[in-house]
Amino acid sequence: MKYQIDDIDKKILSYLVKDARIPFLEIARECGISGAAIHQRVKKMEEAGIIEGSHFVVKPRALGLKICAYIGVVLDHAHQYKSVVKELEKIPEITECHFITGNYAFLIKLRCNDHQHLMDVLINTLQNVPGISKTETFISLDQVIEKQIDILQES
Secondary structure, eight states, rough: OOOOOOOOHHHHHHHHHHHHHHHHHHHHHHEEEEHHHHHHHHHHHHHHOOOOOOOOOGGGGGOOOOEEEEEEEEEEEGGGGHOOOOOOTOOOEEEEEESSSSOSEEEEEESSSHEEEEEEIIIGGGEEEEEEEEEEEESSSSOOOOOOOOTTTTT
16 A cells, blocks of 8 residues: 555655754654654555655765765667666765766766866776767866755645
8 A cells, every 4th residue: 555645644754854953852842743743644655655765964074075066867779777886886986876867877976076086987997898989078167056855745
């Protein structure tokens, strides 16, 4: 049975997205229901795969990772998809990898200390992965929007 979220669930999610460490009792007061009811609803949404865990957001710049780049990856052959992914998983600078439509097989996001570090990863690591025939790099100058989905937004 598929879990259907209601307005209270949406309100709970909006609080959790803003602050995953907010006490359930505080959410309960805002929603006008018991803390136990909040706990049960969150547990059901976790079981349904609507939410998973909670985590801290580490700011890469604070760790010295000043360069954010996106790289379009072209494969030699589509059937090499899985072996290339296994190799990409080994590269610590890669923070995301998406299998996409269009001119590239993958769009990856990576973080580096500086331009020299980026160049090293591109030339000595990424472009040496068997199955990758070509890459195109896009350097992010600034991240102007960063947000979670607005659960209370009307569809």
